[in-house]
Amino acid sequence: MHSNEEMQSGITVIGLGRIGCVTAGCLAETGHQVWGVDSNAARVASVAAGHPPFHENLLQPIIERAVKAGKLTAAGDLRLALSQSSVVMVCINTEAPSVNDPALQGLVHLVNDILQAHRDGIFNGTIVIRSTVPPGTCDQLIRPMLRSSGLGLASNPEFLREGSSVKDFMEPSIIVVGGETPEHIQPVADLYTSMGCGVTVVGLREAEIIKYACNVFHALKICFANELGDLCSALQIDGQRVMEVLRSDTKLNASAAYLRPGFAFGGYCLPKDTRALNVCAGDLGLDLPLLASIMSSNDRHLSRAIDAVTELGKKRIGVYGISFKGGTDDFRQSPALTLVNELNNRGMEVLLFDPTIVAVQQNSPSVAIADSVLDRLSPNLDAWLTTIDAIALTQAAPAETMNRILASGLPILDLASNSVFAPKLMGVHA
Numbered sequence: 169m170h171s172n173e174e175m176q177s178g179i180t181v182i183g184l185g186r187i188g189c190v191t192a193g194c195l196a197e198t199g200h201q202v203w204g205v206d207s208n209a210a211r212v213a214s215v216a217a218g219h220p221p222f223h224e225n226l227l228q229p230i231i232e233r234a235v236k237a238g239k240l241t242a243a244g245d246l247r248l249a250l251s252q253s254s255v256v257m258v259c260i261n262t263e264a265p266s267v268n269d270p271a272l273q274g275l276v277h278l279v280n281d282i283l284q285a286h287r288d289g290i291f292n293g294t295i296v297i298r299s300t301v302p303p304g305t306c307d308q309l310i311r312p313m314l315r316s317s318g319l320g321l322a323s324n325p326e327f328l329r330e331g332s333s334v335k336d337f338m339e340p341s342i343i344v345v346g347g348e349t350p351e352h353i354q355p356v357a358d359l360y361t362s363m364g365c366g367v368t369v370v371g372l373r374e375a376e377i378i379k380y381a382c383n384v385f386h387a388l389k390i391c392f393a394n395e396l397g398d399l400c401s402a403l404q405i406d407g408q409r410v411m412e413v414l415r416s417d418t419k420l421n422a423s424a425a426y427l428r429p430g431f432a433f434g435g436y437c438l439p440k441d442t443r444a445l446n447v448c449a450g451d452l453g454l455d456l457p458l459l460a461s462i463m464s465s466n467d468r469h470l471s472r473a474i475d476a477v478t479e480l481g482k483k484r485i486g487v488y489g490i491s492f493k494g495g496t497d498d499f500r501q502s503p504a505l506t507l508v509n510e511l512n513n514r515g516m517e518v519l520l521f522d523p524t525i526v527a528v529q530q531n532s533p534s535v536a537i538a539d540s541v542l543d544r545l546s547p548n549l550d551a552w553l554t555t556i557d558a559i560a561l562t563q564a565a566p567a568e569t570m571n572r573i574l575a576s577g578l579p580i581l582d583l584a585s586n587s588v589f590a591p592k593l594m595g596v597h598a
């Protein structure tokens with residue numbers, strides 16, 4: 169056994185399943201000294217004999233090579249492995265859907281065992297949670313257990329796919345490390361220096377939820393393609409060809425476009441065409457729940473925005489942006505108009521500012537703008553800012569405008585980027 173003062177450089181991987189075996193084998197392959205631990209004796213014996221306990225392409229020779237070279241030691245004894253390690257990577261199976269779920273107790277017990285090893289002077293390093301765990305697990309469950317121990321804690325979710333796990337590990341599409349301090353993050357980032365892929369550093373909760381977000385996005389894409397394929401088949405259209413062409417647009421379709429939390433969608437086309445495709449499916453007797461849910465998802469998102477503005481408790485609300493998106497004077501089906509009308513219905517006075525509409529009004533007087541908009545429209549930013557008690561942004565404002573808005577000292581609800589840290593859902597800059 170080693171004292172806390174002695175610096176160990178090995179890595180303990182707990183859980184020799186599909187993730188743990190690939191992690192242990194590939195880290196050993198890239199030169200690390202790895203200890204693999206599992207509560208299942210048969211799995212330990214299998215790895216100790218140089219065989220992964222399941223089939224995975226390319227993994228067998230890696231495990232065999234690592235064991236023969238003495239780079240990977242499969243062990244039933246967690247404390248022995250920890251005594252040789254500065255990093256412990258937790259790769260056990262976890263099915264808990266929420267932080268409060270009793271299924272997370274297995275993880276809690278394991279962290280307690282590591283903590284005990286620390287108290288006994290056996291381990292003094294960083295605990296890395298590689299298993300997929302509900303957002304908040306590290307913050308709410310594990311961090312409080314480690315308080316005052318001095319042990320590091322990081323989240324390092326795995327994104328590999330069974331069948332191509334080894335390739336995915338060695339050539340990762342993304343490496344995410346969540347942690348609170350550089351001392352906790354660096355030992356994990358250092359494990360991947362040979363991968364030639366930058367490490368994305370985030371907070372613990374972000375790291376945890378990014379894993380779920382990626383998997384759910386994959387699931388969403390599969391269901392979208394399948395529902396569209398079913399619709400195409402019913403219409404005697406080649407769905408493969410349709411999706412091939414859709415994918416070939418890497419500017420708007422298979423791209424970062426539209427993938428930011430923000431305000432509800434609207435405008436002339438998106439609502440109309442979403443409804444049309446659903447009517448088409450209905451006429452064919454097709455039940456396509458994903459496509460059918462899009463409009464109600466958008467409506468609920470807008471309702472939450474309206475509730476968030478209401479909860480500000482202010483009388484005169486300044487809404488920035490009335491057209492359905494920035495840079496256009498088109499406010500057909502604009503969700504901002506729905507917001508304005510509903511705030512009015514709830515007894516609030518609403519004053520609008522929209523730089524595009526103001527410019528159109530000044531420069532192109534022949535362009536008709538609805539009285540319902542003109543009646544509430546401020547002619548300039550300063551006039552608007554002096555007549556309102558709070559601001560709801562439905563569009564991103566240019567930097568100079570945003571600076572003046574911030575300088576007003578008014579409460580701001582940023583509906584255009586609702587991922588800002590905030591009470592409830594939206595960003596409130598008090």
Ligand SMILES: NC(=O)c1ccc[n+]([C@@H]2O[C@H](COP(=O)([O-])OP(=O)(O)OC[C@H]3O[C@@H](n4cnc5c(N)ncnc54)[C@H](O)[C@@H]3O)[C@@H](O)[C@H]2O)c1
Pocket residue numbers: 182183184185186187188205206207208211259260261262274278298299300301326327328329330
């Ligand atoms: N399988 C995938 O493709 C994949 C991809 C990314 C992330 N993940 C996540 O990685 C985690 C592991 O998944 P997996 O597919 O490797 O699971 P798995 O069931 O194949 O392996 C888990 C291993 O952990 C061992 N184990 C459980 N509790 C233990 C404990 N207290 N001490 C020691 N060993 C223990 C089990 O005996 C088992 O061998 C899960 O959270 C999963 O969601 C899986």
